[in-house]
Amino acid sequence: xxxxMAQIGPxxxxxxxxxxxxxxxxxxxxxxxxxxxxxxxxAITGYxxxxxxxxxxxxxxxxxxxxxxxxxxxxxxxxVVGFVDCEKDPRGAAQVCSNAAALVQHGTVxxxxxxxxxxxxxxxxxxxxxxxxxxTMVAEVNLPAGRIRLGVLICEDLWxxxxxxxxxxEAAEAGADLAVVLNASPFELGKFRRRVEIIRAQQAAAPLPxxxxxxxxxxxxxxxxxxxxxxxxAFSREGRMIACGKRFAEELCIVELDDKQRAAPITPPYQDxxxxxxxxxxxxxxxxxxxxxxxxxxxxxSGGVDSALCAALAAEALGPQNVLGVSMPGPYSSQAxxxxxxxxxxxLGIEHAVIPIQQLQTQxxxxxxxxxxxxxxxxxxxxxxxxxxxxxxxxxxxxxxLVISTGNKTELGLGYCTLYGDMVGGLVLIGDVNKMxxxxxxxxxxxxxxxxxxxxxxxxRVPTAELAENQVDPFDYPVVAPLADDxxxxxxxxxxxxxxxxxxxxxxxxxxxxxxxxxxxxEEVLKDTYRRxxxxxxxxxxxxxxxxxxxxxxxxxxxETIINWxxxxxxxxx
Numbered sequence: 001x002x003x004x005m006a007q008i009g010p011x012x013x014x015x016x017x018x019x020x021x022x023x024x025x026x027x028x029x030x031x032x033x034x035x036x037x038x039x040x041x042x043a044i045t046g047y048x049x050x051x052x053x054x055x056x057x058x059x060x061x062x063x064x065x066x067x068x069x070x071x072x073x074x075x076x077x078x079x080v081v082g083f084v085d086c087e088k089d090p091r092g093a094a095q096v097c098s099n100a101a102a103l104v105q106h107g108t109v110x111x112x113x114x115x116x117x118x119x120x121x122x123x124x125x126x127x128x129x130x131x132x133x134x135x136t137m138v139a140e141v142n143l144p145a146g147r148i149r150l151g152v153l154i155c156e157d158l159w160x161x162x163x164x165x166x167x168x169x170e171a172a173e174a175g176a177d178l179a180v181v182l183n184a185s186p187f188e189l190g191k192f193r194r195r196v197e198i199i200r201a202q203q204a205a206a207p208l209p210x211x212x213x214x215x216x217x218x219x220x221x222x223x224x225x226x227x228x229x230x231x232x233x234a235f236s237r238e239g240r241m242i243a244c245g246k247r248f249a250e251e252l253c254i255v256e257l258d259d260k261q262r263a264a265p266i267t268p269p270y271q272d273x274x275x276x277x278x279x280x281x282x283x284x285x286x287x288x289x290x291x292x293x294x295x296x297x298x299x300x301x302s303g304g305v306d307s308a309l310c311a312a313l314a315a316e317a318l319g320p321q322n323v324l325g326v327s328m329p330g331p332y333s334s335q336a337x338x339x340x341x342x343x344x345x346x347x348l349g350i351e352h353a354v355i356p357i358q359q360l361q362t363q364x365x366x367x368x369x370x371x372x373x374x375x376x377x378x379x380x381x382x383x384x385x386x387x388x389x390x391x392x393x394x395x396x397x398x399x400x401x402l403v404i405s406t407g408n409k410t411e412l413g414l415g416y417c418t419l420y421g422d423m424v425g426g427l428v429l430i431g432d433v434n435k436m437x438x439x440x441x442x443x444x445x446x447x448x449x450x451x452x453x454x455x456x457x458x459x460x461r462v463p464t465a466e467l468a469e470n471q472v473d474p475f476d477y478p479v480v481a482p483l484a485d486d487x488x489x490x491x492x493x494x495x496x497x498x499x500x501x502x503x504x505x506x507x508x509x510x511x512x513x514x515x516x517x518x519x520x521x522x523e524e525v526l527k528d529t530y531r532r533x534x535x536x537x538x539x540x541x542x543x544x545x546x547x548x549x550x551x552x553x554x555x556x557x558x559x560e561t562i563i564n565w566x567x568x569x570x571x572x573x574x
Contacts, residue, residue, distance in 0.1 A: 001035045001036060001143060001145040001146075001148065001178075001256070001257045001258065002032070002033055002034045002035050002036075002145075002254060002255075002256055002257075003034065003035070003036050003037075003038070003211055003234065003254070003255050003256075003257055004025070004028075004029035004032070004034040004036065004037040004038070004252055004253070004254055005037075005038055005211055005213045005232040005234065005243070005245060005252070005253040005254075005255065006022065006025035006026075006029070006037055006038065006039045006040070006043075006213065006252055007040070007213065007214060007215070007216055007230045007232045007245045007246070007249075007250060007251045007252070007253055008021045008022065008025060008039065008040065008043060008215065008216070008250055009021070009215065009216045009217035009228075009250050010040070010042070010043055010044070010045070010046040010047070010215060010217065011046055011217065011291060012045075012046040012048055012049055012050075012052075012219055012220075012291075013045070013046065013049065013052060013058075014046070015044055015045065015058075015061050015062050015065055016065070018043060018044050018045070018046065019044055019065040019066075019069045019070055020069075021043075022039055022043055022044065022070050022081060023069065023070060023073050025037060025039065025252055026070070026073045026074060026077075026079060027073065028252050029077060029252060029254075030075070030076060030077055032252075032254060034077055034254065035077055035078065035143040035144050035145050036077060036078050036079075036080075036141075036143060036150075036180075037077060037078075037079045037080070038079075038080045038180050038182060038211055038213040039079070039080070039081045039082050039182065039213065040082055040182055040183055040184055040213055040214055040215035041082040041099065041101075041115075041154055041155050041182040041183050041184040041215065042082045042083065042084060042099060042184060043081060043082040043083065043182075043215070044062040044065055044066060044070075044081070044082070044083045044084070045058070045059075045062050045083070045084050046217075046219060047184035047215060047219055047228075048219030048220060048221060048226060049084075050221060050222075053084065053097060053129040053130075054129065056086075056095050059084050059086045059095065059097055060086065062083055062084050063083065063084070063085065063086060066081060066083045066102055066104075066109065067108075067109060070104070071102075071104050071107055071108055071109055072107045073107075074104040074105065074106070074107055075106070075107060076144070077143075077144075078103070078104065078105050078141050078143060079102075079103075079104040079105075080101050080102070080103055080104070080150070080152055080180055080182065081101065081102045081104060082099075082100070082101050082154070082182045082184075083100055083101075083102055084097055084098070084099065084100065085097065085098040085100035085102075085112055085114065086098070096131050097129055097130050097131065098112075098114040098115065098130055098131055098132075098133060099114070099115040099118070099126060099130045099154060100112050100113060100114050100115065100133075100154075101113040101114075101137075101152050101154055101182050103137075103139050103141070103150070103152065105141060105142075110139075111137060111139045112137075113133065113136075113137035113152040113153075113154065114131075114132070114133025114134075114137075114154075115130065115132065115133055115154035115155065115156065115157060116132050116133045116134070116135075116136070116154075116157055116165065116167055117132070117156035117157050117159070117160060117163050117165075117167070118130055118132050118156070119155075119156050122557050123221050123224050123226065123548075123555070123556040123557045125221075135170075136151065136152075136153070136157075136167040136170040136171050136174065137151070137152045138150065138151045138152075138171055138174040138175065138176045139152065148177045148178060149174075149175055149176050149177045149178075150176060150177070150178055150179075150180055151167075151168070151170075151171025151172070151174065151176030151178070151179045151180070151208070152171075152180055152182075153167050153168060153171065153179060153180070153181045153182070154181070154182050154183075155181065155182065155183045155184060155185060157181070158181050158198065158199070158202065158212075159198060168202045168206065168208075169202075169205065169206050171208070172206035172207075172208045173206070176208060177208075177209070178208070178209045178210070178211065178257070179208050179209070179210045179211070180210075180211045180213070181210065181211065181212045181213065182213055183212060183213060183214040183215065184214070184215045184219075184228060185214050185215075185228070186226045186227060186228055186229075186548070187227040187228060187229035187280050187549065188548070188549060188550055188551050189273055189276055189277060189549055189550055189551075190273075190276075190551075192229070192231055192268070192270065192276075193268070193270060195212070195231075195233070196233070196241070196268050199212060199233070199235055199239070200235070200239040203235060203237065203238070203239040204239065207237040207238065207239075208237055209234075209235065209236055209237045209257055210234070210235045211232075211233075211234045211235075211255070212232060212233045212234070212235075213232045214228065214229070214230050214231060214232050214245070215228045215230070216228050216229065216230035216248060216249065216250055217287055218283075218284055218287040218288060218291065220545060221555075221556050222545070222556070223543075223545055223546070223555035223556045224545065224546060224548045224553065224555040224556050224557060225284055225288060225427065225545050225546065225547045225548060226548050227280050227283065227284045227287075227547065227548065227549070229247055229248055229280065229283075230245050230246060230247060230248060230249060230250075230251070231244060231245055231246070231247050231269075232244070232245035232251075232253050233245070234253075234255040234257070234263075236263065236265070240265035241265060241266050241267075241268055242255060242263040242264065242265055242266065243255035243263075243266070244266060244268065244269060247269075247279060248279055248280070248283040273437075273440070274440050274441055274443075274444035275444070277433065277437065277441055277549055278313070278316075278441060278444055278445070278448070280547075280549050281313050281317075281429060281430065281433075281547060281549065282313050282316045282317040283317070284429075284547045285297075285313060285314060285317040285318070285404075285427070285429055285547075286317040286318065288402075288427055288547075289317075289318060289402060292402075292426075294400070294401070294402040294426075295318075295322060296318065296322040296323070296324070296399065296400070296401045296402070297314050297318055297322065297323050297324070297401055297402045297403070297404050298323075298324040298325075298326060298392060298395050298396065298399070298401040298402070298403055298404070299311060299314065299323075299324075299325060299326065299392070299403065299404040299405075299406055299425075300325075300326050300327075300328060300388055300392055300406060300422070301325035301326060301327055301341045301344055301345060301352070302327070302333075302337060302341060302466070303327075303333075303334075303336070303337030303338060303339070303340035303341040303344075303458065304337070304458065304461075304463065304464075305438055305439060305442050305454070305458050305459060305463070306406045306407065306408050306411075306430065306438055307325075307341075307344075307406045308340075308344045308442060308454045308458050309430060309438055309441055309442045309445065309454070310404055310406040310429050310430060311323065311325050311344055311345065311348055311350060312344075312348060312442075312445045312453060312454065313429060313430075314350075314404060314429075315348040315349065315350050320348055320349035320350045321349075321350075323348070323350040323351070324350065324351045324352075324353060324395070324399075324401060325341070325344065325345040325348075325350050325351065325352050325353070326352075326353045326354075326355060326391065326392060326395065327341045327342070327352065327353070327354045327355070328354075328355050328356065328357050328387070328388045328391055329354070329356050329357070329358070330356075330357050330358060330361060330384045330387075330388075330466070330467070331358050331361060331384075332384075332466045332467060332468060332469060332471065333466050334466065336457065336461070337461075337464075337466060340455050340457055340458050340461075343455050344453070344454060344455070344458070347451075347452075347453045347454075347455075348453060353395075355391050357384060357387045357388060357391070360387045361380075361383055361384055361387060364383050364387065365380065365383065377468060380467075380468075381418075381465070381467035381468055382418045382421060382467075384421075384467050385418035385421025385422050385465075385467065386418060386420050386421040388421065388422065389418075389420055389421045389422060389423070389424035392424060392425070393424055396426075402425075402426045402427060403424060403425035403426055404425055404426075404427055404429050405422065405423055405424060405425030405426075405427065405428045405429070405431070405543075405544050406422065406429070406430065407422060407423060407428060407430070407431060408430050408431065408433055408434060408435050408437075408438050409430070409431055409432050409433055409434045409435075409437075409481075409484070409485070409488070409550075409553075409554070410434045410435040410475070410477065410480065410481045410484050410485075411435070412428070412431050412539075412540060412543060412546075412554060413484040413485075413487070413488050413533055413536075413540075413554065414475075414480075414484055414529065414532040414533055414536060415532055415533070415535060415536020415539050415540075416473070416475075416532070417539065419539050419542060423539065423542070423543060423544070424544075425544050426544055426545075427544055427545055427547070428543060428544050428545065428546040428547070429547055430547075431543065431546035431547065431554065432546055432547060432548050432549045432550050432553045432554070433549065434481040434482070434484065434485055435463075435475075435477045435480075435481040436477060436478060436481045436482070436508075437481075439459060442454045442458070442459060443459065463475075463477065476516070476525070478509070478510040479509060479510065479513065479516065479517070479525060480525065480529055482506075482508040482509050483496070483509075483525070483526065483529050484529055484533065485508070485550075485552070487529065487530055487533050488533070488552055488553075488554060488558060489551070489552035490552070492573075493526055493527075493530050493567065493571045493572045493573070494572050494573055496526060497519075497522070497523055497526055497572050500513075500517075500519065500522050500526075501519060523572060526571070526572065527571045527572060530567060530571040531571060534564055534567060534568070534571075537560050537561065537562045537564070538562045540554055540558070540560075541562065543555070
């Protein structure tokens with residue numbers, strides 16, 4: 001049997017365009033002699049349709065396109081197509097929807113499988129829109145190669161840990177010859193490896209050939225930009241990978257399946273963390289601009305590592321000719337950071353603009369002094385950041401560029417950023433990348449280029465916002481960055497302190513952690529980190545959308561409250 005895995009990139013709400021993508025894939029599969037074609041989950045609507053799924057006309061239109069546009073193309077082969085099914089609730093007038101897969105033969109939909117394990121964690125909210133399916137569909141189909149029994153699963157139906165049922169094993173027990181899994185599985189660091197491990201664990205318990213078809217592209221839920229990496233896969237019944245689709249690219253991936261297992265096994269194409277992150281972030285930026293009508297971007301370039309990395313990612317994603325780096329020196333900007341900002345732009349080949357803010361700073365302080373003299377140093381510091389944000393948004397208004405916010409996960413998590421200042425923009429590109437990962441990615445940029453695109457002086461300089469005389473960031477980043485990640489991931493401060501006492505901090509922390517800190521000193525760092533995290537929720541709530549690349553992120557993946565007295569006086573609550 002020749003199987004086509006249609007790794008396509010549906011766009012949210014583009015029903016006609018998405019249906020055309022499916023049709024093109026079906027035609028290509030037929031031309032290449034395929035017997036069976038599988039699309040990703042919700043291929044017609046796109047996975048992240050939000051409350052469009054509560055608009056009856058939207059859901060009806062996707063179902064009509066399946067029946068009237070896609071199904072007639074299915075001749076001389078069989079297709080399994082992801083869509084949203086709907087029907088009237090027999091108990092009333094409400095519409096009941098399912099995350100579904102249509103089995104299409106001879107130009108018509110013959111069976112429908114419905115997703116049973118609805119996602120209800122992190123940024124997923126499938127139970128808001130869908131009714132779970134009640135059974136695992138195993139359907140016998142006639143292919144040119146012969147009769148075959150297909151077990152049809154949808155994404156989480158394969159990831160059955162913690163659920164009462166196992167649709168995969170039910171399919172195997174029902175005599176399926178092949179399991180096909182339609183997915184919209186988002187990227188996160190290390191997830192490709194986990195997918196392979198889960199598939200092989202399922203096959204070890206119930207051997208069955210399996211085709212795993214994943215979507216590619218981006219979607220959003222207003223606060224999180226969620227990346228889909230593709231990498232569709234096919235496995236023999238023994239768990240050998242025999243095909244793997246491209247990463248971050250549309251593709252019709254063809255695989256030969258037969259009883260004699262003649263398909264040659266391949267090694268899963270694992271990559272190191274920096275390669276994965278670089279590819280994911282550049283792809284996300286490119287897709288975000290494409291989907292929202294941007295062709296050019298602008299960002300502040302300070303001479304620091306965060307903005308240098310963002311400039312490198314933007315140049316790779318959009319082309320250097322489409323990126324503007326803006327230096328906005330203030331009263332405390334050093335000659336060294338000014339020179340490094342210019343070097344980064346020159347090395348990347350992006351346009352460099354210099355817009356000093358000293359005079360604006362003086363005028364702003366003088367204007368405020370008409371009421372009273374500013375009494376706090378943070379007032380003067382934030383004036384600088386907000387003036388820079390104003391300049392960037394002025395450039396955006398005047399040129400139509402996307403402004404990239406350059407804050408990292410550690411800064412956003414701890415509120416070490418200025419609301420309406422360096423937080424302005426249309427996208428927080430590295431908002432799910434902690435400070436230490438930023439350094440490693442910057443080094444990857446240089447290795448990838450074979451030269452110091454980001455100067456070594458940027459990488460070794462003590463981090464500073466340069467908003468006051470002799471200012472440096474108040475963090476031991478090798479310790480605070482993973483600590484902030486753990487807090488964002490809902491680790492209780494008392495648990496973290498106990499882990500420190502037991503010397504159980506993981507490899508993300510520096511090897512000399514226990515030489516740097518005794519218990520009392522670590523507890524103080526922990527208290528300060530948690531206090532900053534707790535007190536900055538109001539800032540995070542107003543952040544631009546963040547590209548998600550980790551297992552625990554901010555945005556809708558962090559359901560927090562601005563009012564929070566639980567750890568207010570004693571963060572390390574036993």
